[in-house]
Amino acid sequence: MSAQIVLPRIMHVGKDACLKLPDTLATLGCNKPLIVTDKTMSSLGYTAELTTILQTAGIHSDVYDDTVPEPTDTSIMGGVEMVRNGDYDCIIALGGGSPIDSAKAIAVLGKFGGKIRDYRAPRQVNEPGLPLIAIPTTAGTGSECTRVTIITDEAENEKLLCVGLGFMPVAAIIDYALTLSVPPRTTADTGIDALTHAIEAYVSQKANPFSDMQALAAMRLIGPNLRAVYRDGNNQPAREAMMLGSTLAGMAFSNASVALVHGMSRPIGAFFHVPHGLSNAMLLPAVTAYSISAAPERYADCARTIGVADAADSDDTANRKLLEELEALNRELSVPTLAEFGVTREVFDSVVETMAEQALASGSPANNPRVPDKATIIDIYRQLWS
Known part of the structure; x- marks a missing residue:
């Protein structure tokens, strides 16, 4: 096709x-x-x-x-x-x-x-x-x-x-x-956004050979350099790699499509004014954990490409390392929970069903390797409090 x-x-x-x-x-x-x-x-x-x-x-x-x-x-x-x-x-x-x-x-x-x-x-x-x-x-x-x-x-x-x-x-x-003048918080949020674009484009049900090549190239550039630019914004080789990686990731998802992370991210931004990249970061570990069983080979490729697993690792080992890396990345880049961002549980509970409905209506969750229903999306949202 x-x-x-x-x-x-x-x-x-x-x-x-x-x-x-x-x-x-x-x-x-x-x-x-x-x-x-x-x-x-x-x-x-x-x-x-x-x-x-x-x-x-x-x-x-x-x-x-x-x-x-x-x-x-x-x-x-x-x-x-x-x-x-x-x-x-x-x-x-x-x-x-x-x-x-x-x-x-x-x-x-x-x-x-x-x-x-x-x-x-x-x-x-x-x-x-x-x-x-x-x-x-x-x-x-x-x-x-x-x-x-x-x-x-x-x-x-x-x-x-x-x-x-x-x-x-x-x-x-x-x-x-x-x-070069972008502050660390924005550097982190936008960098994880780019990483999410690349991963979601690669595991999307609409992935194709062209988008795969762009997504993998983006991950090779972003994986080793995201922490470097967060720690030192004047690191020009790392900044250049991140900029090119971001553009390639944009090419990838524009020609494949994003998936569940982005579908769920938009309502978080709309209701709680969480910056888009930051809400992606909040969701990426939980959504990846939910989705891996439907595309273990693809997620293992992601782990190897960003440099946290190697060719000798089994897919199961690579995917375990990928989840550990995404959680470690959020810790090191100070990604908050929704509660730490300032969202009250009462307000969250009052809108979570609407958020799930909006996520599904966007169409992005249907591109995910494992397609969730409304109850599953609500459950993943609730994990963001942990």
């Missing part, structure tokens, strides 16, 4: 790749961009760096920097209105997954109108919005090369999964130097 593979048309990868931005716009025939970013990027000076690079090439740009972590239907509307009222011919997304996801939604809603709920899965949004050039500043989401965006509907307290060719950036500029 064939697999459809979708990637950005243009990619510049490596240190100082940002300098290729004017050339990229010229190739795309664009000359009036809107930069979509957040206040952090502006305060760190990265937004000014981009505008300077563009100005030097004679390109004027405007900036929308009111995106927020875990973007919502409300937070993107300022950018949507700028697109509707302006004459921009492209969007440049600068930042982590949240600004890039925001920019994807802004590019589509700004052109076609409506509300983000109109575009939620299972609808396939294949209509191209404004051309989008994505410049990630974290090694985690891989959003620069995925046909996915996630936006929270504030009124319904629900993270909406939106999928389709219309959300794929036409270009990606992957400059690991932009990650």
Whole structure:
């Protein structure tokens, strides 16, 4: 059976790749961009760096920097209105997954109108919005090369999964130097997010030979380097490996699909405002333990690829080592339980059934090697208190 593979048309990868931005716009025939970013990027000076690079090439740009972590239907509307009222011919997304996801939604809603709920899965949004050039500043989401965006509907307290060719950036500029200032907590959360993407793409029921190669390559880069960048953010070889690993993991899951971890992660973020990578980290050991029996060979490959098992280990031994590694990683990277994050048991109990329903409705759990029912998902959620 064939697999459809979708990637950005243009990619510049490596240190100082940002300098290729004017050339990229010229190739795309664009000359009036809107930069979509957040206040952090502006305060760190990265937004000014981009505008300077563009100005030097004679390109004027405007900036929308009111995106927020875990973007919502409300937070993107300022950018949507700028697109509707302006004459921009492209969007440049600068930042982590949240600004890039925001920019994807802004590019589509700004052109076609409506509300983000109109575009939620299972609808396939294949209509191209404004051309989008994505410049990630974290090694985690891989959003620069995925046909996915996630936006929270504030009124319904629900993270909406939106999928389709219309959300794929036409270009990606992957400059690991932009990650050198990322703090340890964000480095950890985004790094585990990337690792989760690679593992889930590899064990997904929609995996294919192309996604397998990207997922395995991503795990080889992330496995030995995640702790290194957490401990020393100025470790440039490790930062470069993590950035490339994140992009490859994004390619993998965009062309295979994520599974149960992501399906369960979105409601945690929607109800309790846990950052996406952190909620993935909370779930990864428990979901892996639940899923291994349905794909022991695949999970054993993951253990060997990230470097915690070797070729002489049986699959059972490799999988035991994988679970030990995921638990150790959470300890060493200070991943909290839900209680430690500040969620009260009373509130959790009042919404856990809704969370399970939303997880199932996303469709991601159906891609898992072992497909859970609602009761099983609730049970895994309850394990997060341990």
